[in-house]
Amino acid sequence: MNAGVLPCQAIRSLVADGSIAADPPITDTQIQPASLDLRLGSCAYRVRASFLAGGGQAVTDRLREFSMHQIDLESGAVLEKGCVYVVPLQERLDLPGDLRAVANAKSSTGRLDLLTRTITDGGTEFDRVPPGYRGPLYAEICPRSFSVLVRPGMALNQIRFRRGSAVLDDSELRALHDAEGLVDTAPVIEDGLGFSVDLAPRDGPVGYRARPHTGVVDLGRIGAYKAADFWDALPADRERLILDPGAFYILVSRESVTIPPDHAAEMAPYLAVAGEFRVHYAGFFDPGFGHSAAGGTGSRGVLEVRCHEAPFVLEHGQIVGRLVYERMTERPDALYGAALKSNYQGQRLKLGKQFY
Template sequence: MGSKPGPAEAERQAAAPAARGGILPRQAIAELIADGEIRGAGDLAELVQPASLDLRLGARAHRLRASFLPGRGRTVAERIEQFSMHEVDLTGGALLEVGCVYIVPLMERLALGSQVSGLANPKSSTGRLNLFTRLIVDGAEQFDVVPAGYEGPLYAELAPNAFSVLARSGVRLNQLRFRRGRPGVADSALQRLHREVGLVGEGGAGAGAEAAQIRKGLVFTVDLGGLGPDRLAGFKAKRHADVIDLSRIGHYDPAEFWDPIAASPRGELILDPNEFYILASRETVRIPPDYAAEMVPYDTQIGEFRVHYAGFFDPGFGWDPDKEVGTRAVLEVRSHEVPFLLQDGQPVGRLEYHRLAATPDRLYGAGIGSHYHAQSLTLSKHFRPWGA
């Protein structure tokens, strides 16, 4: 069983209005399933996370000539007919190759009420493989956005960028959050929350109230000082590595897929163009039980690299009411057209906190099988621990 909310959280939940706005917790998502607003084959309850729903690949994939958005008044199926090069059967597993774009009808579909909308993101393990994954719905003019009242199928666009992968029907690569109203938290409220519970833990390179930089969310910085016994600053994906079977957990030797990056005495790292890196934040972050968060770019004007492939942080991530330790954020980083210098402590992203409509009845953590609840510099769940 997962960890239960403490007395303070339970008291806040009991005092909350029954239909307050915010990100929907798992018990509210279960109600959407019971009411037929979320539909699909099999036991949908197994897909429900503390504040999101896992989405499963369907039985076939389409290799596309180009990525697309259907546009207002158009269906994804119409665009697939226009851009599909060939169809791939996923029921027994199929190879999705680096440099190719695929679209997969998902096993779930929606019939949402007029007050409920959705936002999707890749799962953590998907982002750490640089498997670019985006949700598309009929009539969409944006990726990863489900408008309020949407009724129809769901599709995942997949583009392996670092490793070719073997994918099967039923594999979960992205997740969907549901929300009512505007759940965002202003900086002033986030400052108060930090003073009350501490959003930055004591286990990072900087701790305490002075370590929390709050500017349009909680700013976090990159740690290039070295972590673990080998003082590693990160990992860089090898080119031309073997195929990764997405169904195999803890199976692969990471040394066959990743080059370790030793910490520089100067605390610097030059990102090579179009290469993929796994790094870690200096801060250890804490997500209180009645909040969720999303990683977003620190400043889009920097423009030379991207730190945002799997951005959802569940309620309870890094949280322990008896300790203020927190958990580091793992950063999936890809440089763009030119080499770019990163420095230890440089701001690279922000966590935007969002209120939940109610406290989840289960929180993120080992009790519900969460893979990254105590992570530091951690590769995806498909790999054995480094040096094991």
């Protein structure tokens, strides 16, 4: 069998043979070109601190130790800013020994500064599921900028399945760029495809900064909230931006990015030596993102940026992240784009789908 990321048709096969199960059953809308959306269950646990289960321990054992109280989500419940919650997911896994998985926040989740990570029984890392894992899945959720209202069945994170390793090295990545034009600028290739921040827009704001005191965001309401009630638009200022410690920003890449149909990509965490800030909460880029075969002409990468201990000057064109490309085991039978009503095909600077 080919090494690489499993496409949507292979995920359907995993559902059919019981390797992925759920109650209620998995729906077609959960299956993306190279990932599966994971749904919240019917309750949440407010916990004293973030945790990993650790080798040989179940998440339920750790919940008995750290849980403060249980919350019923059936009628909708607010997860408060600054608090940590653990929510059992509706999906569970019984993976074959040659498959492992990695999870990440969905795009709209990251754009809300909603830290969401997957934990498993016996897990020693967030968002990593070892080969042959058999057991339940849980989401750890920590709203950082806005309190949010959630209900059972909402999908905040997603999971990819991999067989072996098919990450492209730098020479393979250069060849793929020559064939496909992965970015619309001269590529910076070193342990992945580098991308930089755009702080010189032709029109409109350079980005957005989350306002510190706002109302609740109901995650199920699309296009329901006025952006200015939750975000401060940032005007262009000499092609630089001073990041404030503790603040959360939505910015955009200078490059337009393309993901060919037979590849997937993941935004890798950027090295701390570049500055006291973090880029990326939602890191999956699906096959077809920005690609002409899926109705795209290149799409900017939206950057979710949080500054840490000290103010930091970000300059126009500064490298802030990198995309790691890997092969699919086969081309998906559905690509990211207009046919799937994908929210961010052809995007430029764009907030989450809850805002207008």
